[in-house]
Structure formats: structure tokens, C-alpha cells
Amino acid sequence: MKQVLRNLKLSNGSGADIAIENGLVVEIGKISGSDGLDCAGLVAFPGFVDLHTHLREPGFEGSETVLTGSQSGVAGGYTALLAMANTDPVADNAGTVEQVLDLGRKANYLQVQPIGAVTKGLEGKELAALGSMNRSRANVTVFSDDGHCVYDPLVMRRALEYVKGFGGVIAQHCQDPRLTEGSQMNEGALSSELGLVGWSSVAEESIIARDALLAEKVGGRLHICHLTTAGAVDVVRWAKKRGIKITAEVTPHHLLLTEDLVRSYDPVYKVNPPLRTSEDTEALRQGLLDGTIDVLATDHAPHSIEKKDCEWDNAAFGMVGLETAASVLYKVLIEVGGSDLSHFERVISSTPAKIAGLDNQGHISVGSEANLALFDPSSSRTISSHTHSKSTNNPFSGVTLPGSVVHTLYKGEFKIRDQKLQVLDV
Amino acid sequence: MKHLTSINDLSKDQAIQILESADSMGAVNAREIKKLPTLRGKTIVNLFYENSTRTRISFELAAKRLSADVINFAAATSSVSKGESLKDTAQTLEALGADAIVIRHPMSGSAHQLATRGWVEASIINAGDGSHEHPTQALLDACTIRQSFKLEDSADLSGMKVLIVGDILHSRVARSNLLLLKKLGAEVEIAAPATLMPEGLDRLGAKLSNNFEESLERKPNVVMMLRVQRERMNGSYFPSSREYAQSWSLSGKRLAMVQKDSIIMHPGPMNRGFEISSAAADDPRSRILDQVRNGLSVRMAVLHMCLSTGEL
Numbered sequence: 241m242k243q244v245l246r247n248l249k250l251s252n253g254s255g256a257d258i259a260i261e262n263g264l265v266v267e268i269g270k271i272s273g274s275d276g277l278d279c280a281g282l283v284a285f286p287g288f289v290d291l292h293t294h295l296r297e298p299g300f301e302g303s304e305t306v307l308t309g310s311q312s313g314v315a316g317g318y319t320a321l322l323a324m325a326n327t328d329p330v331a332d333n334a335g336t337v338e339q340v341l342d343l344g345r346k347a348n349y350l351q352v353q354p355i356g357a358v359t360k361g362l363e364g365k366e367l368a369a370l371g372s373m374n375r376s377r378a379n380v381t382v383f384s385d386d387g388h389c390v391y392d393p394l395v396m397r398r399a400l401e402y403v404k405g406f407g408g409v410i411a412q413h414c415q416d417p418r419l420t421e422g423s424q425m426n427e428g429a430l431s432s433e434l435g436l437v438g439w440s441s442v443a444e445e446s447i448i449a450r451d452a453l454l455a456e457k458v459g460g461r462l463h464i465c466h467l468t469t470a471g472a473v474d475v476v477r478w479a480k481k482r483g484i485k486i487t488a489e490v491t492p493h494h495l496l497l498t499e500d501l502v503r504s505y506d507p508v509y510k511v512n513p514p515l516r517t518s519e520d521t522e523a524l525r526q527g528l529l530d531g532t533i534d535v536l537a538t539d540h541a542p543h544s545i546e547k548k549d550c551e552w553d554n555a556a557f558g559m560v561g562l563e564t565a566a567s568v569l570y571k572v573l574i575e576v577g578g579s580d581l582s583h584f585e586r587v588i589s590s591t592p593a594k595i596a597g598l599d600n601q602g603h604i605s606v607g608s609e610a611n612l613a614l615f616d617p618s619s620s621r622t623i624s625s626h627t628h629s630k631s632t633n634n635p636f637s638g639v640t641l642p643g644s645v646v647h648t649l650y651k652g653e654f655k656i657r658d659q660k661l662q663v664l665d666v
Numbered sequence: 667m668k669h670l671t672s673i674n675d676l677s678k679d680q681a682i683q684i685l686e687s688a689d690s691m692g693a694v695n696a697r698e699i700k701k702l703p704t705l706r707g708k709t710i711v712n713l714f715y716e717n718s719t720r721t722r723i724s725f726e727l728a729a730k731r732l733s734a735d736v737i738n739f740a741a742a743t744s745s746v747s748k749g750e751s752l753k754d755t756a757q758t759l760e761a762l763g764a765d766a767i768v769i770r771h772p773m774s775g776s777a778h779q780l781a782t783r784g785w786v787e788a789s790i791i792n793a794g795d796g797s798h799e800h801p802t803q804a805l806l807d808a809c810t811i812r813q814s815f816k817l818e819d820s821a822d823l824s825g826m827k828v829l830i831v832g833d834i835l836h837s838r839v840a841r842s843n844l845l846l847l848k849k850l851g852a853e854v855e856i857a858a859p860a861t862l863m864p865e866g867l868d869r870l871g872a873k874l875s876n877n878f879e880e881s882l883e884r885k886p887n888v889v890m891m892l893r894v895q896r897e898r899m900n901g902s903y904f905p906s907s908r909e910y911a912q913s914w915s916l917s918g919k920r921l922a923m924v925q926k927d928s929i930i931m932h933p934g935p936m937n938r939g940f941e942i943s944s945a946a947a948d949d950p951r952s953r954i955l956d957q958v959r960n961g962l963s964v965r966m967a968v969l970h971m972c973l974s975t976g977e978l
Contacts, residue, residue, distance in 0.1 A: 424774075429866020435774035435798030435838060438864075504782070505775030549783075550751050553773040553796070 242266070243652070244276030248284040248614065250604070251581040258284060260610040263652035268606060279614055282646055285585050286604050287319025287350070287611035288566060289592040291411070291489055292386070292465060292537035294558070295321065295352070297343060298336070299328025304542040304630045306340065309562070310349035312540070312629040314655040316562040317613030317645035319350045320593065320601045325357040326387040332357035332368035334376035341378040348664060350650050351611075353596060356380040358399050358410060362388045367399060374406045381597045384411035386465055387512075389447060391417055396451060400460030409461040409487075409595060412451050414472070415513065419443035424553060426499045426514045434502060436552065439514050441469035448472055452479035452486055463595060464488040466539050468513045470523030477532045487595055489537035490524050492561050492568035493635055497521075501635070507548045507555030508635050511541070528587065529577050535592045538565045542631030559635045563627045567641035570617060575642060589613075610652035617643045628661060667971055669781040671792040672799050673845035680971075681805070681849060682822065687967035688809050688960065689818065694731065695963060702966075705734035708973055711764040712738045713755065714793070715771045720934060720958070721793050721803075725768050728965035734973075737764070752776060753785045760786045766973055767791070774798035789972040797836045803933055804842035806964040808850060810957050811888055814929050824851030829881050831914065832892030832941055834858045834867070835903075839933045840892060844872050857881040859914065861903040862894075878914055882923040889924055890931040891916050894941045907940060917943030929953045 242261040250256050257276070259267035290313065296304035304312075306323070313321050323340050325331035331340060337354035344352020356373040360366045362385045373380040383403060390396045390412060399410050420443045425431050427438020448464055452475065455462040464476060467488045479486045493511060498518050501509040509515060527533040541558025548555050569588055573579045593602025600609040621644055625637035648656035655662055667680060676684070694702055710729040714722055722738065729736045741755060750758075752771075759767060766789040769777050774796030781790040794800040811826060812818060828847050834840045834856055847854045848871040856867060857875040868874050875881045882889070894914075896907050904910045911917075916930065921943065924930060930942075930952045938944050947954060 427865070429869045432864035432866045433841065433870065435796050435841060505778050506783070546751070549753060551771070551773040551779065552775045 244271055244273070245279050245284070245614070246271070246276050247278055247280040248282055250284055251585040253581070256284070258604070258612070260649070260652045263610060265604060265606055265608055265610045268604065279647070281618060282614040282616050283581060284604060285317070285613045285615055286589045286602050287613050287648065287650065288317045288588045289320040289596065289598065289601050290318050290538050290540070290562065290565070291322050291382070291463070291535060291592045291596060293321040293323055293540045293562065294326065294542065295323045295340070296542060297327065298339065302544045306343035306352055307347040308628060308630045309540070309542070310344065310347045310352060311661055312560070312562045312627055314349045314648040314650065315628045315645065315661060316564070317566050317615060317648055318562060319611035319613070319648065319650045320353060320598055321350060322353050322355050322382055322596055324386050325355050325384060326362055330357050330361050331355065332360050332362070334369060334372045334378070337373050337378035337380050338376050349655050351598065351601065353598060354378045354380055355411070356383045358383045358385045358390050359395060364388060364391055364395060367395065367402065370399070370402055370408065371406070374408065381406065381408045382411055382463070382595070383408060384413065384465065386411065386413045389413050389415045389417060393450060393454065397454050397458060400455055400462065401458045404458070404460050407597065409463050411463040411465050412447065413465050414444045414447040414451070416443040416447055423514070424510070425502050426516045428499070428517065430499050430502065436502070441471050441516070444469055444513060445471040445475050448475045452484050455486060456482065456484045459485070461485045466491050466494065466513060466537065467524065467527070467533060468494045468516050468520060470520050473523045473527035473532055477527070480532065487534045488532065489535045490528060490533045491537060491539045492565045493559055495521060495524055495528070495572045496568050497635060505552050507550065507552055508559070508633055510552060510555050510557055511559050512557035525572055525577060528573060529579055534587070535595065536565060536569050536587050537592065538562055540629070542629050543633045544631060548633050559633055560627065560629045560631055562629065564623055564636045564641060566613070566615060566645060567643045568636070570643040571641060610649055612647070612649040613645055614647040615643060616646050619644045669790045670801050670968055670972060671777040671781050671790055673801050673804055673842050673849065676849070678822065678849050681808070681846060684805055684964065684967045684971060685809050685812060687970065688805070688963040691963040691966040692960070695959070701731055701733060703733050704970055705729070705732040705973055708734040708765045709763050710734045710736050710766045710768060710969065711759045712736065712793070713741060713759065713767050713769045714739065715741050716794070718770050718794065721770060724958070724961045725793060725965050728962055728969055731966055732969055734969070752780070756780055756786045760788050764788050766969065768793050770794045772796055791968060791972060794838050796838065798838050799842045800838040801842050802961070802965055802968055803839050804846040805968070806957055806961040807843055807890065807931060807933070808846055809960040809964050810931065810953050811929070813956065813960070814953055815887065822851040823847065826852040826888065827855070827884070827886045828852050828888040828890060829855045829857060829886035830890045830892065831857045831878060831881070831916070833862045833894045834892070835862045835864045836895070837892050843890065844870055855881055855884065855886065859904055878920060879923065882920060885925050887925070887928050888931060889916065889928060891942045893933065893935065893937060896937070896940070911940055915941055915943060916946040921946045921949070924951065931957060933957065
């Protein structure tokens with residue numbers, strides 16, 4: 241059955257109707273008739289793509305499952321999530337990545353694309369089964385030990401070399417483990433005052449510089465996870481100028497929140513890498529505006545209440561973020577930064593889709609899958625800690641943010657309609 | 667004032683009030699019958715996640731002198747994975763009727779969390795949290811400086827030059843002292859090897875130095891030595907304990923540089939022969955035992971301030 245979405249605005253500024261049939265976009269433009277859904281005031285983006293989501297299944301179903309994470313994703317406008325490998329068992333083999341792929345298909349809210357571990361058990365010692373994960377049904381092309389840095393330079397070099405054979409990319413969690421032993425927050429005057437062990441920016445920047453040079457040497461593709469410091473933006477800018485194949489992501493929380501929140505000792509603000517200073521935030525925004533930073537990625541990291549309702553040092557690192565990411569990006573990139581909707585679309589959808597090699601995501605075009613996020617930029621909302629995620633470790637709780645996702649369609653089906661989650665017959 | 671988790675909780679006036687109250691408590695401690703009925707019927711729990719005999723007995727005696735019931739609870743360091751959480755322990759103690767919880771915890775911010783997260787209603791008094799703060803230690807140090815230089819009738823400690831020396835990085839005593847001494851108008855200089863000096867303390871008003879002798883040449887009125895744990899050597903903070911003692915111990919030539927009318931302080935327990943020589947610890951200028959005595963009076967004053975319904 242053909243379905244028409246009318247009076248949309250596209251990211252290039254033009255108005256259009258979009259017709260969908262059998263899950264595909266079949267027409268874009270002025271479509272005759274008046275049937276269908278009036279979407280006046282909404283911007284049609286290709287469904288958002290998150291390069292960095294922790295779905296926690298298998299192993300940590302108390303915090304999130306592929307189903308609840310998918311539901312939270314569509315509520316935030318996402319139609320593809322790249323599921324990080326730090327599950328239990330670790331996604332370092334074909335069997336586990338296929339399991340995650342199948343859980344995503346069964347949930348059927350959006351595309352769950354597994355990320356494979358770089359090293360066995362995330363231990364940083366031996367390469368995981370990179371090739372067999374790539375050849376599996378999950379067709380893994382993004383590999384990451386996220387949560388851990390691939391610290392051994394030889395292992396990192398081999399990984400960058402090895403995945404070249406099938407167009408893979410290594411997404412590095414840049415954190416020198418020796419320089420960050422026991423670290424709890426950004427290192428600086430505030431960590432000194434609060435008596436918390438500091439996580440210095442050099443621990444991030446030195447690994448980015450090393451890996452950029454390794455990528456240059458072997459001609460591999462490097463993606464930098466969650467960049468957080470002004471110096472890191474400089475290093476990536478330098479690497480891009482040299483022609484190194486490097487891309488970088490920033491999270492919504494590092495764009496908007498600063499270390500001052502740690503004064504409360506409320507572990508909802510405990511995240512790795514940590515919240516930094518306002519100078520860092522400003523540099524990240526600038527890096528996003530000038531294209532040094534390619535994508536927004538949530539690092540959605542759900543944790544059960546007891547992992548956060550405790551002493552700061554004992555609390556887990558991480559924040560949820562799928563349902564607030566687009567609003568934070570809208571605020572930072574467009575409201576404050578003065579950029580435009582097409583830049584927004586590149587950062588949250590088309591570029592991450594390209595990095596992950598998801599051809600069916602990241603664009604709205606006739607003949608391709610109808611994966612859409614319909615966004616109302618004129619609204620504003622106060623964020624609640626409760627979202628569709630199973631966890632409530634939401635640092636934006638109580639904050640007012642612009643914009644909201646009104647409808648999300650995945651393969652032509654409404655998964656969110658009028659901001660309501662559509663319950664599916666599975 | 668209900669809680670004391672940080673020196674930042676106190677206004678300058680409140681800090682002075684505590685010091686004045688401590689003076690009167692000191693008078694009680696000099697009497698034959700050393701007891702006041704002020705907190706009769708109140709229950710105070712000393713919740714100690716770290717061994718600290720001296721701070722614990724000081725708080726215990728302070729509570730007893732004010733006629734409160736005291737429970738000592740020595741807890742193993744809790745974490746989400748092992749044992750009971752801090753929240754559950756605190757709520758359990760409150761269910762037993764605790765009006766105040768005096769907490770010593772190895773993790774920074776734990777006292778602040780108990781006071782602010784809505785887990786319990788009791789008064790929270792910080793007896794040292796991680797490398798964050800130890801506010802009653804700073805108050806007893808200020809009390810000792812005030813007495814030693816007969817500043818009881820002065821508005822504050824302005825004119826005093828205080829030099830704090832040692833492992834600043836891991837020291838809650840240094841942080842609380844810096845905050846309180848600045849609040850009371852004193853000049854504060856901090857001297858430590860750069861590896862044990864956290865960045866940014868100048869923003870809190872301290873003058874910073876990496877050279878003990880140069881700092882002593884500026885003739886401080888107070889030389890406050892901090893304990894340095896020998897285990898720190900494993901973290902590459904200094905090459906050897908012998909080398910540390912050579913450069914940073916208050917001994918010999920450096921002891922001779924301390925002015926005649928200046929005083930020497932140490933929060934204890936001391937590593938004699940390491941950060942402080944026996945000659946310095948037992949010198950007539952040493953106020954180390956006065957600090958212990960004043961600790962009792964200051965803790966009585968703090969418990970009184972947090973637990974009695976009326977203001978002082």
C-alpha cells in the first residue's frame with residue numbers, strides 16, 4: 241500500500257512530499273492528491289545512524305537489551321545503531337556478532353549492526369577473528385575494543401593493516417591506560433579541589449597522534465571514538481591535513497556538559513572519557529563546525545541504578561543518550577553554531593552511514609529503503625530521566641532542549657508515530 | 667548548620683563561631699568533671715571505612731563529653747560488587763536512630779553524597795573523605811594557630827603566613843587547611859615536589875613552591891608538615907624514601923631555618939625520620955600535642971553546632 245507523507249521540508253531547504261511503498265521510497269517531490277499524513281513543520285532527515293551504542297546484550301540485560309535499546313533508538317530518530325562489542329561474551333567472534341544481528345532483526349525496530357572487537361576478549365593482546373566476523377552474516381566492517389584502548393602499538397598496527405583487506409575500519413578508544421590509572425574525572429584545578437584522580441587530556445591526545453601516524457604508515461582507516469579535548473581536535477585537524485584516513489566522532493554530552501557538574505559528586509555525570517572544561521567544549525563545537533569532527537555518536541551507555549547510586553569511585557562510567565542526541569546537536573550546531581540542516585544531516589546520518597558502510601542508510605532517495613526521522617525543530621522539551629531505555633542514567637534530565645523527533649520510519653513502517661512508540665507484533 | 671562535609675559549607679563567621687565555641691569546650695576539658703549534658707539523648711555513629719584510631723577516638727570522646735550515645739561502626743570498604751552499599755549502611759544506621767553520622771571514607775565525595783542525595787536525614791560530619799577534605803582537622807589546626815599566637819581577640823588569622831609541606835596530592839588535610847586558612851585571611855604557601863603537587867591550587871589562593879628551603883626563607887609563622895606514605899614510592903612520585911627525606915624532611919639545616927617564634931605542626935600520625943625528624947617533632951616550637959587536644963574541643967564544638975537545635 242502506498243503511503244504519502246506531505247508538506248515535509250528537506251535538509252536542503254526545499255519542500256517535498258515523500259511516497260513510500262513496500263518499504264521503499266518511490267517518489268519525492270510534489271505528489272498529486274491530498275491523501276496521506278500532513279507533516280507540515282517537520283524536517284525529513286534520513287534516519288539517524290549511531291556509530292557508538294552499547295546495547296548490553298548479551299550479558300548485561302539488566303541495563304539494556306537489544307529490544308529496549310532499539311526502542312530508545314527509534315524514539316531518538318535512529319534507524320541504525322552500531323552495537324559495541326563489550327558484551328559478555330565479547331563480540332569477538334562470528335557467533336556472537338550473528339547473535340546480536342539476529343536479536344536486532346527480531347526486535348525489528350531499526351537496523352542493529354554489530355561492531356566486532358579488535359582483540360580477543362578486549363584484552364589488547366591477540367587479534368580477534370576479524371576476517372570471520374566480516375565474512376559472517378553480520379558482515380562486520382567496524383572494529384573496536386571500546387571501553388579499552390588498543391594500547392599495544394604493534395597490535396594496533398596489525399589491526400589497521402589486516403582490516404584493509406575487506407575495507408574495515410578500526411574505531412579506537414583513545415586512552416593511555418598507564419596515564420589514567422584509577423582516573424575519575426578530567427584532570428585540572430577542579431580534580432585537585434575535589435580530590436578525584438585526574439584523567440589528563442594528554443592520555444587521549446598522545447594515542448590519537450600515535451594511531452594517526454600508524455594509519456598513515458600502513459594506509460589503514462582509523463576512526464576516533466568520542467573525542468573530548470581541544471588538543472585532540474588539533475591533532476585530528478593536523479592528521480586530516482596530512483591526508484591520513486581518519487574520521488572522528490564527538491558525543492552529545494561532551495558538546496554540552498562540562499566538568500563543573502562533577503562538583504555534585506552525582507555519578508550520573510561520571511563518564512569515560514570524562515566531561516572536560518568549557519574551553520574543550522568550545523573547541524569540540526568549533527571542530528564540528530569546521531568539519532574536523534565528522535560525526536555525532538551517542539556512546540549510549542546504560543547502567544542499572546545500583547551502579548550509579550553509590551560512591552563516585554565505585555560508580556560505573558557512562559550515560560544514556562539516544563533520545564536526546566538530535567536535540568543536543570540541533571542546539572549546538574544550528575541554534576548556537578549557526579550551521580544548517582544539511583550539515584546536521586551529514587553529522588548524524590549520512591557520514592556515519594558511510595563510515596559504517598551501510599548503503600541503505602544515510603540518504604533519502606527513490607528506490608532506497610524508507611528510513612526516515614521526521615523532526616520538529618520548533619518545539620522544545622524538558623528532558624525526563626525516564627526514556628525507552630531500560631536505564632535512567634540520563635545527565636540531561638531536567639534540561640530543556642530544542643526539537644523533537646515526531647515520527648520515525650524504518651523500512652517504511654512507523655516505529656514512532658506522533659512521538660509514540662509503535663508496539664509491534666513480534 | 668546541619669552538616670559539615672567541606673570547609674566550603676562554612677561562612678567565615680560560622681568558622682570563627684566554631685573556634686570560639688572550641689575555646690569554651692577546651693575549658694570544660696580542663697575541669698575535673700569533663701562533661702556537658704548538651705547532647706543527652708542524641709545518638710552519634712562513627713562510621714569508619716578506614717582505620718583511623720586517633721580521629722575516631724577523638725570524635726568518640728567529643729560525643730561522650732557532650733553526653734551523647736556513641737556507636738562505632740567499622741565497615742569494610744564497600745563497593746557495589748562486594749558487601750553492603752554506603753546507602754544501605756547509612757539507612758540501616760538511621761533506622762537504629764542515628765541523629766548524626768560521622769563518616770571517614772577512602773573515596774572522595776562520600777560525605778557530600780550522604781548529606782545531599784536524600785538517602786538519610788541525619789547530620790553528616792566528614793571525618794575525612796578520600797583525598798578531598800578533612801574539615802575538623804583544618805578547624806583544629808586553625809584553633810591551634812589562634813592559641814599559639816594569642817589571636818583569640820583578633821577578627822581572624824590575617825597576618826599569619828602558613829607553609830604546608832609534603833604530599834599535597836593525596837592530602838585531604840592540605841585541601842581543607844588551604845580553604846579554611848584563606849577564608850580566615852591567612853597567607854598560605856604550599857611546598858611539595860612537583861609530582862606530589864596537584865595542578866591548579868593557586869586558583870584557590872595558594873602560593874606554590876617546589877623548593878622547601880626557599881619557602882622557609884620567606885619566614886613562615888607556621889610550618890605544617892604532612893604525612894607522606896612510603897607506599898607512594900610505587901607510583902613513581904619520588905625515587906626513594908631516602909631521597910625524599912634528604913630534600914623534604916624537616917630536619918637539620920631546615921629545622922634551623924624555622925624562625926624562633928614560629929610553630930611546627932603535623933596532623934599525625936608522624937613518620938619520624940622521614941617527613942619530620944624527632945628533633946623537630948619534640949622541639950619546643952612543636953604544637954603537635956596541642957593539635958590533638960584542640961581536636962577534641964573542636965569536634966565537641968562541631969557536634970554541638972550540627973546537633974543542638976538552637977544556634978550557638
